Amino acid sequence: MTALQSLFRPVFNLGLIPQIAIGIALGILLAVISPGSAQSVSLLGQLFVSALMAVAPILVFILVAAAIAGHRQGQPTHIKGVLILYVIGTLVAALVAVIASFAFPTTLTLDMPEAGGNPPGGIAEILSNLLLNAVANPVTALMEANFIAILAWAIGLGLMLRHASETTRGALNDLSSAISGIVRIVIRFAPLGIFGLVANTLAESGMGALLEYGHLxxxxxxxxxxxxxxxxxLIVYWKTRRNPYPLVFTCLRGSAITAFFTRSSAANIPVNMELCKRLKLDPDTYAISIPLGATINMAGAAITISVATLAAxxxxxxxxxxxxxxxLCVVSALAACGVSGVAGGSLLLIPMAASLFGISIDVAMQVVAIGFVISVVQDSTETALNSSTDALFTAAACRAAEGKQS
Structure with missing residues (x-):
């Protein structure tokens, strides 16, 4: 045991990001050398993602409620600035996708069998679903990871508890600290989880299936x-008037890498919370903005919906x-806000956007099927962008506000 500790001590002494990088490298190596063995370690990745998904709903509920309950009148918070950045970022992403689709037009071979699915009928249906989700039973919301309802109930409970006794608010803060401690333990296993996810993904899917749809x-x-x-x-510079790239790369390293392999904005909420804590941001802000961003800040989804619709x-x-x-930019941005924080959530919104051009559901669902073919890279990259942007815009809003106060 002592010999093993001595052997791995240099690795343990590294930061979390270098450890994750080592896990990625080892996962690629194992998938190349022994694909059969790579699939056998998939349990590590499944356990890691399951643990993140399990802790995320209760984490959001407790942290948001505690942050609002502990807020005092006149105490600064920067949620408005974060929300503005979320809206601007999603609309700009959709505009980039439209311009790129005009510059590099894509055509597809739509001869696949009709794919199944249950896409929303339109913007009205999406907004209706959001409102219905917001008033769902709170116990059911926690069990099903319905983050719209979790946020609604946490905000309501937090507002009511602002008038509670100091003892009650202290107990809520203690519970928040305990949940955060559990999250830190889960995140410490990220290198092993990423190792299992990378090895299994490359051994199972490879890149061969992506060649036919490489242009899209x-x-x-x-x-x-x-x-x-x-x-x-550019958006961060506009907000902070500082060189944005140190913050951009910090958020990409600290959030995008994990999100790329978990493929779930919801699962990456604990990771972003920990990143914001390391960046020393305002807890009252990021306790709300991060779970909110995982629900509505979907620049990557807006890109996927726009490009796929114009390809059709x-x-x-x-x-x-x-x-x-x-x-289409506006429709894609609004539709992206209704995307759930799970893998592949944006693809079933393509038929809704395609209906703007009178494209039938049969054709649109074939495009959705193509989306699932390329999703091993598309969805991973989309989630990495979505999740890292949550932390980036939260940090930008907080630092811009701090700069005005100083």
Whole structure:
């Protein structure tokens, strides 16, 4: 045991991000050398994602309620600034996707069997579903990870508890600290979980299935990389008037890597919470903005919906003027806000956006099926962008407010 401790002590002394990088490298190596063995370690990844998914609902509920209950009149919070950045970021991402689709038009071979699914009928239905989700039973919401309802109940409970006794609010804060402690333990196992996820994903899927749809994938991923490295930094600079890239790369390292492999914004909530704590941001702000961002800040989803919809229109020879494309930006941004924080959530919203151009549900669902083919990369990149942007915009809003106060 002592010999093993001595052997692995240098690894244990590294920070979490270097350990995750080692896990990624080892996962790739195992998938290349022994695909059969790689699939056998998938349990590590499944356990890690399950643990994150299990702790995320109760974490959001307790932290949001505690943050609001402990807030005092006149105490600064920066939620308004974060929400503005979320809206701007999602609309800009949709605009980038539309421009890229015009610059690099994509056509598809739509000869696949009709795919099944239950896409929303329109924006009205999406908004209706959001309102119905918000008033769901709180116990059911926690069990089913319905974050809209969890946020609604946590905000309501927090507002009521602002008038509670100091003892009650202290107990809620203690419970919040205990849940946060559990989250830190789960996150310490991220390198092992990422190792299992990487090894199993590469051994199972590889990249062969992606070659046929490489152009569509390249446009989608290219837009996401452009947003992450160009437009998001510009938005952060506009907000903070500082060099944005140190903060951008910190958020990409601390959030995007884990989100890429978990493929779930909801599962990445604890990771983002821990990142915001390391960045020394205002707890009252990020306790609300991070779970809210996992629900409504979906720049990657807006890109996927826009690019896939315009690819379907190009394939059918439908002429799309730029004005209609701008309308698609708004529709995609609104639709993206209704995407659940689970893998593949944006794909079933493609038929709703495609209906703007009179594209039938049968054709649109074939595009959805293609989306699932490329989702091993598309959905991972989308989640990485969505989740890292939550932390990035929260940090930008907090630092901009701090700069004005100083």
């Amino acid at each position: 994938l390249a446009v989608i991923v290219g837009c996401m990389v452009f947003v992450a490295l160009v437009t998001n930094p 229109a190009n394939t059918l020879g439908i002429s799309v003027d730029f004005g209609t494309a701008l309308l």
